[in-house]
Amino acid sequence: MGKLDGKVALVTGATSGIGEVTARLFAAEGATVVVSGRNVERGSTIADDIARQGGTAMFVKADVCKTEDVQAMVRATVDTYGGLHVLFNNAGISGDTAPTTECTEENWDAVVDTSLKGTFLGMKYGIPAMLKTGGGSIINNSSNSGVVGFPGLPAYSAAKGGIVILTKTTALECAKQGIRVNVICAGTVVTPMVRQFMASNEGMQQYLESRTPMGRLGTPEEFAQLALFLASDDSAWCTGASHILDGGMLAV
Ligand SMILES: NC(=O)c1ccc[n+]([C@@H]2O[C@H](COP(=O)([O-])OP(=O)(O)OC[C@H]3O[C@@H](n4cnc5c(N)ncnc54)[C@H](OP(=O)(O)O)[C@@H]3O)[C@@H](O)[C@H]2O)c1
Structure with a gap:
């Protein structure tokens, strides 16, 4: 028996990295999964692979x-699979690395719109569908940059900090409606986004490892296990909580 048997799960940003690995784990645990993103080729390949x-x-x-895309994504989920039980608002970009004074408005808008507004829209249109389904679990993807400052990533940190407080707010609104809302604040997880970030910032990998008490970066599989816990009924009494996953970084 899978931990998500009978559940319909929608994962944004499921064409790469954390979202892809989590979508695959949710499917392996019995969920019917909607893989979402902008890259049609990658997304279709992943969905076909899960079916295979x-x-x-x-x-x-x-x-x-x-x-209109978020509305259509939720509508397609409900029309095809009959409801929505699990929503993982994962899509995000890190954007350019530059201090606040050099962060362009274009970079600010792109990063904040993808992470913060994208999470807001996912919940705005996902919650009514979940209510009709009889309840569910929402997992938002913040970062430990949403808890402590990260010099050089002002838009990313602001968007991720916004997701933490948005999660608490929505969790309180939904607490008696059978919908749980939690947020994961991860340290550095090695994905294509992070590989690119480390490649364009010399010494960054060593810096991030040195800031992690466990001495190594995380894996998307480790992230997906926490997302699975929050998606499943195992976390039935968890809501409005920030779940830190960072090899001890924020314990310092
Ligand atoms: N890796 C880390 O260390 C780490 C740590 C903490 C939090 N996070 C968060 O985890 C999430 C996933 O990151 P990742 O490391 O797995 O990066 P990734 O491999 O680059 O994946 C990012 C995903 O987001 C999707 N995406 C980007 N912009 C989008 C948009 N406008 N609409 C829909 N989908 C969009 C991409 O899909 P398409 O290109 O197909 O649209 C892709 O599937 C992000 O929110 C990130 O901030 C990552």
């Missing part, structure tokens, strides 16, 4: 910054 391995999945193209 015995799961049920489809790809829905959506840009989380666009209201």
Whole structure:
């Protein structure tokens, strides 16, 4: 028996990294999965792959910054699979690395729109569908940069900090409605986004490892296990909580 048997799960940013690995784990644990993102080729390949391995999945193209895409993504989920139980608002970009005084408005808008507005839109249109389904679990993807400052990433930190307080607010609004809302604040997890960030910032990998008490960076598989816990009924009494996953970084 899988931990998500009978549940319909929608994962944004599921065409790469944390989202992809989490979508695959959710499917392996019995969920019917909607793989979402903008990259049609990657998304379709991942959904086909899940189906080949015995799961049920489809790809829905959506840009989380666009209201009409998010509405259509939720509608396609409900129309195809009959409801929505789990929503993982994962899509995000780190944007350019530059201090606040040099952060362009374009970079600010792109980063904040993708992470913060995308999470807001996911919940705005996902919650009514979940209510009709009889309740569910929302997992938002923040970062430890949403808890402590990260010099050089002002838009990213602001967006991720916004997701933490948005999660608490929405969790309180939904607490008696059968919908739980939690947020994961992860340290550095080695994904394509992070590989690119480390490649364009010399010495960054060593710096990030040195700031992690456990001495190593995280894996998307480790992240997906926490997302699975929050998606499943194992976390039935968790809501409005920030779940730190960072090899001890924020314990210092
Ligand atoms: N890796 C880390 O160390 C780390 C730590 C803490 C938090 N996070 C967060 O985890 C999430 C995933 O990051 P990752 O490291 O797995 O990065 P990644 O491999 O680059 O994946 C990012 C995903 O977001 C999607 N995406 C980007 N912009 C989008 C948009 N406008 N609409 C829809 N989808 C969009 C991308 O899909 P398409 O290109 O197909 O649209 C891709 O699937 C992000 O929110 C990130 O901030 C990462």
